Amino acid sequence: MSLDSTPTATLTVENPASTGTRTPGSEWWRSAVIYQIYPRSFADASGDGIGDLAGITERLPSLAALGVDAVWLSPFFRSPQKDAGYDVADYCDVDPIFGTLADFDALRDRARELGLRVIVDLVPNHSSDQHVWFQEALAAGPGSPERDRYMFRDGKGENGELPPNNWPSVFGGDAWTRVTEPDGTPGQWYLHIFDSSQPDFNWKNPVVHEEFRRVLRFWLDRGVDGFRVDVAHGLMKKEGLPDVAEAGGSDNIADALMSPDDVPWWAQPEVHEVYRDWHRVLAEYEGDRVLCAEAWVEPLAKAALWVRSDEMHQAFNFSYLGTPWKPELLRSVIDESIAAFTGVGAPSTWVLSNHDVVRHASRYGLPPATAVPNAGIGPASDDKPDAALGLHRARAATAMMLSLPGSAYLYQGEELGLPEVIELDDHVREDPTFHRTGGESYGRDGCRVPIPWESDAPAFGFSGTGSSWLPQPAEFAEFARDRQDGVAGSTLELYRAALAIRAERDLGMGSLTWVDGFGEDVVAFRNGDILVLANLGESALELPAGELLLTSNPLVDGALPTDTTAWLAV
Template identity: 80%
Template sequence: MPHNTTTPSARAVDHSVAAEPGAEWWRSAVIYQIYPRSFADASGDGIGDLAGITGRLPALRELGIDAVWLSPFFRSPQRDAGYDVSDYCDVDPIFGSLADFDALRDRAHELGLRVIVDLVPNHCSSDHPWFQEALAAGPGSPERDRFMFREGKGEHGELPPNNWQSIFGGNAWTRITEADGTPGPWYLHIFDTSQPDFNWKNPWVWEQFRQILRFWLDRGVDGFRVDVAHGLMKKEGLPDIVQVAEAGGLADAISAPDEVPYWAQPEVHEVYRDWHQVLAEYEGDRVLCAEAWVEPLAKAALWVRPDEMHQAFNFSYLGTPWEAERLRSVIDESIAAFTAVGAPSTWVLSNHDVVRHTSRYGLGTYGAAPASGIGPKSADKPDDVLGLQRGRAATALMLSLPGSAYLYQGEELGLPEVIELDDHVREDPTFYRTNGEVYGRDGCRVPIPWETAGPAFGFSASGESWLPQPDRFARFARDVQQGDPASTLELYRAALALRAEHGLGTGSVQWLEGFADDVVALRNGTVIVIANVGAHPVPLPAGELLLASGPLTDGAVPSDTTVWIAAS
């Protein structure tokens, strides 16, 4: 199949000059998510680190991306893989040091790559000095007001303050014992017990995070991906979640979804208006990206109004089945919603929290709950061949769309979800808080393969790997795919090069008529895109074939295949 394998030339990042409004780099960027634990291990301890990332950055530049987003590398007891932060302004020793971060930043900027870091403002670690000070300070203290402490219900306060449940399973409240041994109040943790939620109605919390932002901006970062960006504020009075009888119990999708008392409260937007002003103090175009699981898209777009954040993840797109009508609808809705507030749409298919899309597309149910994970006992297991074929076609469609695209490490290799992990090696707190009923996210976090014959497939020279890699990773390794025109790696390289060459990220979508309902057919600038989602081959339109996600059949586009054609 045709490929353009031109390697993009590196241009060092220069923060001194901001682009004209509407032309900022992040509006059309391809941003590559690095999960540090699983990307590259330079120390040999089996856990990926910053030095390992630095050494592999040239491979990412060759891939053709514009920026890297680093999942948390701050100091942490690692009970939730770094999303339980104990010091926001230091690097955890398992990942290296601040000097290692500086070296990574410098090397990335030399290569023309921007650096985005993950920020976790909804909660910290229970080991954080702020929370330990709160425990020691006692009832009614300013230190306790940094967090969400509440008295329990019942005659002796023995019942939780409300009926909220943790996202990771179990109750969202934990009762403390005071220094004198008496039972104390409860604290809120929407996630794990070790992740107490901040009280974002306390000005002290606001000021601490302004300082954290400035610490990293002073260090030259290009922006922040904000974890649980919709969860900081809680509804006044912390009311119970309404029970949905037909759901058989409590559910986040309550009868009035806009009234979930710990998601998407209106006051949260004031936080991001404040942060927007902090970023505006710095030269260049720094970016805030919201991880906000909010529906519908018109509501998600509220996070990216001109004075708030710059991007928000398009989870509606990620969760759309491989169905032509649904794809056309979500593309239209996305572009309309984000354009209405002057922001670009983003597009994403995989990340560190969901089943890899090459496996989701191979599920009979399309993975109705993609964050729940897949394991050995799952009834619905993916068809790997079908999943990869559809995954490649879905990627080719996604990368043709205007706006900014996010890639998750290893997807350029076509990596599948690792479903064969034994229970005893799993680390996701979801697995343990649900007594193994929910497998969780470990399957998409297994360290990625670089060399087919190397120890740990090139991830670590010692052969160590914090999660075991399956033998089948050998055929997905980067070195065996490089230069193979049929490989997924070369498909990604070609698509990214063509995307840049034809300006697809700054283009627009024009739907094409004359195609069957099960075909997604569009034009973006000088490129015609045909994604065959149906069961029958589609005649290949006239024009130069630029890209095909898979082999063509007698001059036609077969099922589960996407092509790009130069428009005449």
């Protein structure tokens, strides 16, 4: 192969894909390629312009043909959708915009038929303000057991008119909102590290622990293969909820999520007991069920604490995602990742895009100083991506990522080379980050636009009626799956080829050895009998002897051009 030319009742479901004797060290998730589905933007079967579970089920064969091992579904639970489903009102039911529990069961069954495992998103840091618990807390009043499920506090000032502390919300503004008490008077404040519609749970209350054990078992009984855990570094807050220094608090999402400071709302030691408890719950079930942490924690050695042998199984490698396209930095983060995760017996994960960051096909086309993963870009941004350069580098970055040992995550549409959608009118934007910052941050809508399937179909095949909850740009026609299917050199075929070789050569269970002799501008390593060369220099690289298996972009006069990755069998 070569590309050188181009209801909440318990329902116990036996899960054939998850049963079997555990063999430590060989679990499926150690080497899996997991595809993230953002349900509202994947496929719409109902025609209302919002993706749904039935639409996902219809399109699952395309993912099996792509060559992934599992799908991760972003939240589809009952929700007012103030934050695209990450504000959960009922953890054990499907929101009607996405379908029903029966639709989920049909999706699960179809995935199994295709050999795909199913991971669901769990949001334990906060609920929706429409959750029955929060409504009960508002009605019950201060000092009640109902309020103790959340983080209610009296305010400061003569009449409690000031927030309990100076913590900022990740989405902009304050992290506290004052409530009106049942008697109509101004009352206590509740904590929301994210939007005001997302009150934080009080994880020091054992009732909260028991509720989430119930939620875990509900979905495990329904046959899921594991959970991606949202804000897994949150949950516990520092005792006393102390103020933060001026530098520790930030209204910028990138600073707030990736801050190296020991802020009192992230990464508290007690949070690890939560995941030890969840680990025991998953161990009650046959097969290898997985917990994956969304833990925006630096450095990697600290992130690895979430995946010690009795806690979670995987943690997203955000350090890798945020690494600039520079050879010395890439070599360093790969070394650091492998050392940190293997040091606790876990696989490293690799990821370049998701629903919270600028798509890497655009990010790599930005000037280095502005290529921040979380910094949304929009019509008035000072710098706009170089689309051709961005896609060229993105293909090379993906080819390098998929050759690394460990587990890899893909975000829907990246296999098509989709760019960030920049030209969105303010009135169509839905991300609370945009609204809470008064438009200063464009937020994440640009990476969440529904993906294109057929170039000439209504809504590019996303919805049969042509409806789309966010408008799709005309340029999506050239990225549509039917335009790339079977076309040599297309981004879709690059992904298929890379995934096929990865599986055939078992690269996910391999090991990395650096190779010298190609210069400082080339990232060169071996994984098994595969030599990987990523040329980040300005000059073309003459290839050594070996069978050329794959290149991210065509060779030029037989040499590897800049911003191109090659795999050779040697």
